Amino acid sequence: MDKNKQITLSFMADRSYFISEAFKSLRTNILFCGSDIRCIAVTSVLPGDGKSTVSLDIAKSFSDTGKNVLFVDADMRKSVNAVRHKISGSFPGLSEFLSGQACFTDIITETQTPFLNMVVSGMFPPDPVELLGNNRFSEFIDKCRRIYDYIIIDTPPLGAVIDAAVVAPRCDGVIVVIPEGKISSKLAVSVKDQLEKSNCRILGAVMNFAKSGNDSYKHYYSSKNP
Ligand SMILES: Nc1ncnc2c1ncn2[C@@H]1O[C@H](COP(=O)(O)OP(=O)(O)OP(=O)(O)O)[C@@H](O)[C@H]1O
Ligand SMILES: [Mg+2]
DSSP states (O other): OOTTOEEOOOOGGGTOHHHHHHHHHHHHHHHTTOTTOOEEEEEESSTTSSHHHHHHHHHHHHHTTTOOEEEEEOOOSSOOHHHHTTOOSOOOOHHHHHTTSSOHHHHOEEESSTTEEEEOOOSOOSOHHHHHHSHHHHHHHHHHHHHOSEEEEEOOOTTTOSHHHHHGGGSSEEEEEEETTTSOHHHHHHHHHHHHHTTOOEEEEEEESOOOOOHHHHHHHHHHOO
């Protein structure tokens, strides 16, 4: 790892006490899935459902407890992380590792958050599915498991491309992000079926963009815990 390179990430949980609490309870739910659940893919049906946002905050939430966490951007097609987090400079990422152009230590980058490292997606490769399906991806996950307590993997939407169905079987489980009121149940079920056919363990769904509808509750707790 190049100690001179550090990524500064921005998190949803920093925006409000209420969001921070929601991610803590999500973390608790994941912990109750079992101690063998350490490598988790995050996907959804459509673009913009909130996968990158939710997966990064899940990663942060685990690192807040002092666990060693790696956040992997496996959306090699259309990663928004470089722009969203204003990542400047050239960081070799997952695509460079999978295509043999970079070694494991080259692609691990520190973030401003203690215990949270990141692997960026890298350059857009001609065939992401082929790269994710080869042995080098399994090798990558094996190495990550030896070093990190938790590996959280952001993927593209499963309703559009099959990358997540290639990544998730190599993980211990997958979380599906569902934007409230945006996805038909038929579409959500088709993605569930696709994940199950690929032998993925679905840990659960995260309802994103949900309205809290309980401001007094939020105010009560935020005023006690500023
Ligand atoms: N709970 C939320 N509340 C408010 N804004 C959100 C929430 N979740 C996501 N967003 C915003 O919605 C937009 C899309 O989110 P994000 O990039 O995480 O989706 P995605 O599923 O990763 O999209 P893609 O499939 O294109 O990769 C972003 O601008 C993000 O900041
Ligand atoms: Mg995304």
